Amino acid sequence: MADAMKRNTSSRLTKWLVAGPPLVFLTLFFLLPALIMVVASVRYPGEFGALAPLFPTRPGEEAGLTLENYGVFFSDWIYADIFAKSFGVAALTTLLCLAMSYPLALLIARSPRRHRDLLVLLVILPFASNFLVRVYAWMIILGPLDLLFSRFAVIVGMVYVHLPFMILPLYTNLEKHDPVLLDAAQDLGANGWNRFWRVTFPLSLPGILSGSALVFIPVLGMFAIPEILGGKDDWLVGNMIKESFLGTRDWPFGSMLSIMLTAGVLAIAGIAAWAARRVTVHA
Amino acid sequence: MRRSWLLWSASLACYAFLYVPLAVVVIFSFNDSRLNAEWVGFTFDWYRVLFADLAMLGAAANSVLIALVSSSVATVLGTMAGMAMHHWNIRALPFMVLTPVAMPEILLGVSLLVFFIQVLNLTLGLLSVLLAHITFSIGFVAIIVRARLAGMDESLFEAARDLGATPWETFRLVTLPLILPGVLAGLLMAFTLSIDDFVITFFTAGVGVSTLPLQIYSMIKIAVTPEVNAVSTLLMLLTLVMIVAASRLAPETLRSHT
Numbered sequence: 001m002a003d004a005m006k007r008n009t010s011s012r013l014t015k016w017l018v019a020g021p022p023l024v025f026l027t028l029f030f031l032l033p034a035l036i037m038v039v040a041s042v043r044y045p046g047e048f049g050a051l052a053p054l055f056p057t058r059p060g061e062e063a064g065l066t067l068e069n070y071g072v073f074f075s076d077w078i079y080a081d082i083f084a085k086s087f088g089v090a091a092l093t094t095l096l097c098l099a100m101s102y103p104l105a106l107l108i109a110r111s112p113r114r115h116r117d118l119l120v121l122l123v124i125l126p127f128a129s130n131f132l133v134r135v136y137a138w139m140i141i142l143g144p145l146d147l148l149f150s151r152f153a154v155i156v157g158m159v160y161v162h163l164p165f166m167i168l169p170l171y172t173n174l175e176k177h178d179p180v181l182l183d184a185a186q187d188l189g190a191n192g193w194n195r196f197w198r199v200t201f202p203l204s205l206p207g208i209l210s211g212s213a214l215v216f217i218p219v220l221g222m223f224a225i226p227e228i229l230g231g232k233d234d235w236l237v238g239n240m241i242k243e244s245f246l247g248t249r250d251w252p253f254g255s256m257l258s259i260m261l262t263a264g265v266l267a268i269a270g271i272a273a274w275a276a277r278r279v280t281v282h283a
Numbered sequence: 284m285r286r287s288w289l290l291w292s293a294s295l296a297c298y299a300f301l302y303v304p305l306a307v308v309v310i311f312s313f314n315d316s317r318l319n320a321e322w323v324g325f326t327f328d329w330y331r332v333l334f335a336d337l338a339m340l341g342a343a344a345n346s347v348l349i350a351l352v353s354s355s356v357a358t359v360l361g362t363m364a365g366m367a368m369h370h371w372n373i374r375a376l377p378f379m380v381l382t383p384v385a386m387p388e389i390l391l392g393v394s395l396l397v398f399f400i401q402v403l404n405l406t407l408g409l410l411s412v413l414l415a416h417i418t419f420s421i422g423f424v425a426i427i428v429r430a431r432l433a434g435m436d437e438s439l440f441e442a443a444r445d446l447g448a449t450p451w452e453t454f455r456l457v458t459l460p461l462i463l464p465g466v467l468a469g470l471l472m473a474f475t476l477s478i479d480d481f482v483i484t485f486f487t488a489g490v491g492v493s494t495l496p497l498q499i500y501s502m503i504k505i506a507v508t509p510e511v512n513a514v515s516t517l518l519m520l521l522t523l524v525m526i527v528a529a530s531r532l533a534p535e536t537l538r539s540h541t
Contacts, residue, residue: 014450019367019376022360022421026379029418030391033398037390040397051401100300103293121530126301128522130479132499133515137304139507140311140319163301221387224481228503238389245393245486258393265386 040255041069049249069256079240079257083264086236090219093158094212097166100159101211105167106200109174120171127164134161135228142229153229158219165218166211173207174200205279213272217265237261305519312512319509329513339514342498346478349409349494353416354473360417361424361473362466366458368425369432384422391419392486399487407489415487416477423476424469431465471529475522 044052044062056063073079108119126134138157142148177200185195223238237257244254311319315326333339364380367373383391395415399405439461443453459466481496488497495518502511 010450015367015371015373018363019371019373022364022367022425023373023376023379025360026383026418026421029395029398029414030379030383032402033391033394036398036402037394040401100297103290104297107290107294117530121526122298123301125523125526126305128475128479128526129305129519130481130496130499130515130522132481132496132503133308133518134304136499136503136507136511136515137308139503140307140512141304143507144320160300160304163297167297217385218387221389223389224500238387241389241393245396251397254393255397258390261387262390265390269385 037255037258040252041259042066043252043255044068045250045252050251069253072253073256073260082235082240083237083260086220086238087264089155089158089236090216092155093162093219094166094215096155096159097163097215098208098212100163101166101170105170105174105207108171109177116175120168123164123167123171131161132224132228135225138229148229149231151230151234154226154234157225157229158222161225162215162219165214169211169214170204170207173204173210177203206276209272209276209279213269216268220264220268221261237264308512309516309519311509312516314509314512317508319507319512329509332508332510333513333517336510338493339495339498339510342493342495345409345492346495349412349416350474350477353413353420353477354470356413357417357420357473358424358466358470361421361469362428362462364421365425365428365432365465365469366462369429380422380425382422383419384426388419388480388482389486391415392483395483396486406491407487408491411487411489412484412492412494415483416480419480419483420473420476423472424466427469427472428462428465431462435461468529471525475525479522 040051042065043054044064044066046052053063054065104123108116108123111119135157138153138160139148142153142156147153181199181203182195185199190198220236221238221241222236223242226234226236226239227242237260241254241257241261244250244257307319310322312329313325313327314322315324315328364376368376368380392415395411395418396407399407399411399414405411439457440453443457448456479496480494481500484494484497485500488494495514499511499514502508
């Protein structure tokens with residue numbers, strides 16, 4: 001009895017000794033900063049950047065809490081427009097990645113098993129070179145062609161940088177398909193197109209969904225690619241956030257934009273999770 | 284037959300799309316011209332310029348130092364998190380570990396910027412970059428370690444306990460040797476992520492410290508010279524070595540870290 005109790009306390013002690021340190025570290029450097037952003041988004045900007053004090057230090061100084069930042073966001077269509085543009089670029093990038101990834105993922109999944117690891121490694125290798133190097137590569141290619149600093153260049157860069165995020169989950173899904181299903185469809189008289197459209201494609205929907213989330217979400221917050229490959233018209237939410245923090249140094253406004261971006265990301269993640277549940281129920 | 288031909292050509296086009304731009308960078312790093320426009324002649328000059336560039340060398344040293352320290356700390360914390368997620372059902376843990384991996388990097392970057400300056404009153408520099416890198420690496424290590432544990436036979440841990448091993452002995456003599464390839468793959472992953480990171484470093488470095496990606500960024504913004512190609516080529520070579528090492532060490536991480 002006493003022994004069991006001792007064992008119970010010691011196992012609970014082990015649990016918190018193991019889970020405690022990462023939990024404390026992430027509370028401090030992930031959760032707390034995230035919560036502080038919420039508070040910062042309802043503060044006034046400080047005179048020299050950062051945040052204004054909560055209590056006025058001299059008469060007439062803006063201090064305390066305010067919803068002004070959110071008011072500005074909803075009163076000027078410019079911000080809604082940039083958000084819409086960001087979602088548009090993310091959607092287009094996701095679709096192009098899907099169209100380019102599907103044949104390759106299918107080919108790898110249907111290759112002899114001994115070749116698959118090598119073919120996957122060939123997808124990962126360029127993806128492991130530095131992000132800025134991959135963007136820079138398109139500067140050199142598109143520059144002489146006079147295509148640089150355009151929406152086209154931004155989309156090409158986005159697709160290039162995020163392509164493996166689509167290929168790998170798609171392949172992981174397609175690899176698990178039982179080839180017997182396709183044989184059965186053929187025996188039942190389905191032609192090549194029907195075998196793909198009515199068997200392979202519906203079964204691959206979970207892979208498509210996770211790949212899409214992995215592409216869509218990072219594109220939504222991207223600032224470096226529009227800044228390097230795009231023109232001023234191609235600015236996305238990420239560029240506005242960066243500008244608020246490091247350019248105009250209006251931190252509360254930047255925090256508000258970050259909160260709105262988080263809301264957008266959560267909405268997309270929610271839709272993806274909902275769709276994933278539906279897909280698995282039907283499949 | 285016609286369909287497989289279609290599949291092959293589409294796939295080849297995709298591989299070409301992945302590799303041609305990088306090949307262009309490498310080729311022009313040996314070009315005897317200031318412009319990345321046409322081939323003039325072969326030279327090692329840009330590598331010579333690179334190795335005389337003190338700012339670049341200093342940034343490279345910073346990158347390696349930050350990657351070494353942050354990946355070591357993140358591997359310890361991430362292994363703990365991965366084990367905790369596998370063994371116990373702690374509700375907050377998966378959220379805390381996986382969210383930083385899934386959210387856009389810029390959000391973690393700016394929130395840490397505000398936190399460091401407004402709350403900790405910390406001058407941005409080496410320490411703030413280190414803390415930021417540890418934060419985003421923990422999740423990746425935890426995912427790899429948990430994937431490794433998921434394939435293990437649970438009775439091994441029970442047997443160790445029944446034979447009277449303390450939790451620490453169980454860890455040291457049973458768990459650790461079994462998950463070691465996963466832990467090492469996590470370490471390599473964290474190292475590569477750290478040395479490659481641009482966005483989060485950009486917001487947490489301030490003027491105090493420069494890293495290789497920050498240096499490349501400022502070069503791209505100011506003037507594009509083949510020195511960028513040279514440093515890019517060397518970086519590619521480094522990651523190539525790391526990836527081959529990781530895939531030798533733990534072939535299954537090739538599949539599990541997606």
